[in-house]
Amino acid sequence: MQAVRWASPPQTERELLSRAEALAGQNLTALARSCDTQAPPDLRRHKGWVGSLMEALLGASAGSKADADFPQLGVELKTLPVDGRGVPCESTFVTSIPLLEIGDVEFEQSRVVRKLSRVLWVPVQGERSIPLATRVVGAPLLWSPSAEQLQALRDDWEELCLYIARGEVEAITGHLGKYLQVRPKAAHGGVRRVAHDADGARLLANPKGFYLRTRFTAEILREHYHLPGRRP
DNA sequence: TTGTGATCATCT
DNA sequence: AGATGATCACAA
Numbered sequence: 001m002q003a004v005r006w007a008s009p010p011q012t013e014r015e016l017l018s019r020a021e022a023l024a025g026q027n028l029t030a031l032a033r034s035c036d037t038q039a040p041p042d043l044r045r046h047k048g049w050v051g052s053l054m055e056a057l058l059g060a061s062a063g064s065k066a067d068a069d070f071p072q073l074g075v076e077l078k079t080l081p082v083d084g085r086g087v088p089c090e091s092t093f094v095t096s097i098p099l100l101e102i103g104d105v106e107f108e109q110s111r112v113v114r115k116l117s118r119v120l121w122v123p124v125q126g127e128r129s130i131p132l133a134t135r136v137v138g139a140p141l142l143w144s145p146s147a148e149q150l151q152a153l154r155d156d157w158e159e160l161c162l163y164i165a166r167g168e169v170e171a172i173t174g175h176l177g178k179y180l181q182v183r184p185k186a187a188h189g190g191v192r193r194v195a196h197d198a199d200g201a202r203l204l205a206n207p208k209g210f211y212l213r214t215r216f217t218a219e220i221l222r223e224h225y226h227l228p229g230r231r232p
Numbered sequence: 233t234t235g236t237g238a239t240c241a242t243c244t
Numbered sequence: 245a246g247a248t249g250a251t252c253a254c255a256a
Contacts, residue, residue, distance in 0.1 A: 047252055048237030055237080063255045065235055081239080091247080093238060126239090174248045184249055185235090193234095206249095207234090213247085 005034045006059035013073055013142060019058050020122060020140035028124075029133045031057060039133045051079045054122055054137075068114075075118045075142070080217060081126020082138065086227045089126040092212040096185055099195040099205060103165030107154045112180065112210055116153070119143050121220065141224050149179075149216075156180035157210075167198035169205045179216040185209030 004023060010016035023031060028039045028050065035056050040046040055062070060069040060077055069077040081089040095111040107113060123138035145153065156177040163172045174183045184206050192204035221227060 043239060043252095045252055047239040048254080050239095051237045052254085063236080065256075069236095079238085090239060093236080096235060128240095181248090184251090186251080187234095187253090188251060189249085191233095209235095 004031065005057050009059045009061060009070055009072060011072070013075065016058065016070060016073060016075060016120060017140060017142050020120060023054070023057060023122070023137045024139045025136060027134050027136050028053070031137065042128075042132055050081075050124055050135075051077075054079050058120075068118075070120075073118070075120055076115050077120050077122065079122045079124050080221070082123045082221070083127050086123070086221055086225060088214040088217045088221070091181070091183075091214055092217055093185065094180070094210040094212060097164070097182065097208045097210060099164060099169060099193060099208065102161050105161075107157050110157065112153065112157055113150075116145055121217075123221065139225075141220070143220060143224070149219075152179050152216075160210075164195070167196050167200065169195045169208070172208070177213070179213050181211050181213055182208050183211050 004026070006019055010019055031053060032039045035053060037053075040049060043049060054060075055069060055077060058077065061067070061071060068074050078092060080092065083089055095115050098111075102110075119142075121141040121143055123140075125135035125138075156179055160172065160177055160180065160182050163169060163176075172182045174181050176182065186207045189206070191207055193207045194202055195205040197203045222229065
């Protein structure tokens with residue numbers, strides 16, 4: 001197994017996809033080795049390890065913030081932990097939320113749209129019963145949202161942003177949103193961020209991020225890999 | 233300290 | 245079991 005790790009960024013989507021396809025079927029021990037590293041015993045203290053490994057393998061620009069993982073292609077990379085049925089094990093973090101400005105932004109210009117316009121999904125075995133070292137990478141999928149999916153995201157986004165724009169950020173819970181939800185996103189519960197309340201006064205709130213529910217990512221995988229639906 | 237990479241831990 | 249709220253590591 002060679003030519004799995006790339007130091008330079010891919011020049012085309014086709015090249016990116018080819019690189020990702022070369023990872024399919026390999027386990028994390030082999031892939032870590034080609035990056036001169038080792039898989040940690042588990043992900044408890046290394047939650048982003050698989051994602052970072054994929055970035056390194058595919059030649060993503062290292063640590064560029066607020067930009068796509070592959071800037072010249074406008075492609076975002078997302079690993080997706082899946083179970084034996086091909087159903088995602090976890091929700092997918094999309095982006096953090098600028099609480100003070102989000103009310104002045106249109107959906108089309110939003111971080112959510114920028115991040116999700118073009119995504120390379122890389123499924124990886126994610127069940128905790130499988131030792132991290134032996135988990136296998138699946139076939140990648142280069143994806144853009146359909147018109148229907150984009151509209152569904154917009155509906156959720158606008159509903160959720162209304163809370164923030166109204167200064168009701170503390171009223172938002174993970175229960176809101178059919179496909180897109182807002183949840184805390186911080187190093188720990190004590191982190192505060194400036195926001196505003198219903199009167200426009202400043203207040204400190206827990207940082208938030210947008211996440212895709214598994215029902216959304218599950219649909220993406222079902223469509224593409226022709227996976228069976230829910231068992232009767 | 234903030235944003236990106238996410239999964240953990242616990243409750244329902 | 246599934247989902248929500250909380251949390252961990254690292255780079256810039």
